[in-house]
Amino acid sequence: MEYWNYIIENFLVLAVFFAGYELFLKNSKFFKFSRFYLLFGIIISLLLPLFHYRILIELQPTEFLELGKYNTEEFQQNLSNISSRDSINIETIIISIYLLISFGFFGRFLFQAFQLKRLIEAAENISVIKGIKIKQAPENHRSFSFFNYIFLNKTSEKTTKSYVLRHELIHAKQFHSLDVIFVNLVQCFLWFNPLIYFLKTRITDNLEFITDDEVTKNTRALDQKNELKNYQYQLLSSGLCRHQKMPILSFNHSSIKKRIIMLNKKSSSKLHLLKLSFLIPCLSVIFYSCNVDEVEKL
Numbered sequence: 001m002e003y004w005n006y007i008i009e010n011f012l013v014l015a016v017f018f019a020g021y022e023l024f025l026k027n028s029k030f031f032k033f034s035r036f037y038l039l040f041g042i043i044i045s046l047l048l049p050l051f052h053y054r055i056l057i058e059l060q061p062t063e064f065l066e067l068g069k070y071n072t073e074e075f076q077q078n079l080s081n082i083s084s085r086d087s088i089n090i091e092t093i094i095i096s097i098y099l100l101i102s103f104g105f106f107g108r109f110l111f112q113a114f115q116l117k118r119l120i121e122a123a124e125n126i127s128v129i130k131g132i133k134i135k136q137a138p139e140n141h142r143s144f145s146f147f148n149y150i151f152l153n154k155t156s157e158k159t160t161k162s163y164v165l166r167h168e169l170i171h172a173k174q175f176h177s178l179d180v181i182f183v184n185l186v187q188c189f190l191w192f193n194p195l196i197y198f199l200k201t202r203i204t205d206n207l208e209f210i211t212d213d214e215v216t217k218n219t220r221a222l223d224q225k226n227e228l229k230n231y232q233y234q235l236l237s238s239g240l241c242r243h244q245k246m247p248i249l250s251f252n253h254s255s256i257k258k259r260i261i262m263l264n265k266k267s268s269s270k271l272h273l274l275k276l277s278f279l280i281p282c283l284s285v286i287f288y289s290c291n292v293d294e295v296e297k298l
Contacts (some may be wrong), residue, residue, distance in 0.1 A: 003095070007192075009049040009290040014018065014195040016282045017041030021202060024275045028268040031210040037276075038203050039179060040292070042186055042196075048283075052291050105188040120149055133171050134165075145171040163215065163234045170211045179203055205255075209262045232260050 018041070025034045123135035137143055137151035144151050147167040152164065171177070183200045190196045212235075216227050235256050 003288055006049040008216065009100070009286060010045045011193055011195065012191070012286045012290075013045035013048055014041065014193065014199065016279055017045070018195055018199060018202075019079065020122050020276055020279045024272065027265070028272060029213070029262070029265055030273065031206055031213055033273070034206050035179065035203075035210060038199060038206065039182065042183070042199060044283075048287060049290065051283070051287075055292055088139050101191060102189050105191050106185075109184055109188055114148060119151075120146070123151060126152065128286055129169065132169065143168060145169075145177070147175070147177045148172055159190060170214045171207070174210070176207045176211070179207060205258060208259055212259050212263055228263060232263065235259055 017037070021034065021038060021041075025037065028034075119138065120135070123138065126134040126136055128134065130146045132150060134150050134152060137153045141151065141153060142151045143164045150165070150168040150172060152168075158187070180203075183196075183203050187196050187200060216231050
């Protein structure tokens, strides 16, 4: 039954971190903090259920006798339940189905990675910028990046091409592909948990918010209004190309409306982050309930 405890605790920890993001970080401009917060939440949900502790509770002789009475009755009831069980182990079937689906998702992940590798090998080289290779994106593909590879779509306007290149360079330099690969791998084995799909969306959205903010940050002092306006026009023009596709393991562009809203938001106060401290007692209760076993000793 240990794996059921693991699944329940994993879900509860993810729920706490997801609620914290939705309440306190989703509409703030703490993009870089949110990046590590979301990844940290997933890692903690995977590791925390693995730790177990025992607490010894001393029993008085009278309490022990009373406890033994109830334990005897419970033991006799369990014997009758065991005799009526079906010979087929349902838990074994459930685990087998889980592993089969998980390996299916993992095989799909490897297939996507192989397709992306073939795309990298086949794409035409354009140039190299500080070790980052610029390649020609295939027809009907948006511009995208994957580690130190950037695929640029054919664009007629030089200004648009400049914004796209700056955008993808930030993705590459800040290793955003690691986040995408990590959450896709976790999804392969937590496919049954609906929260992982919501967190995956929040992670990819936040990576776009980070990049949009970085693109416009360096030039705001010179010409803030024009820079923001031109970049937003570029986002709108790219969003109109619905027929264009992207590899699944690259960055799936989030809603253009969300990105424009976050670009125009004012900076948030750092005191806002103190509200996240409420997560500590929530996590403590979950940990104590699921991981601390009370052992009775006479």
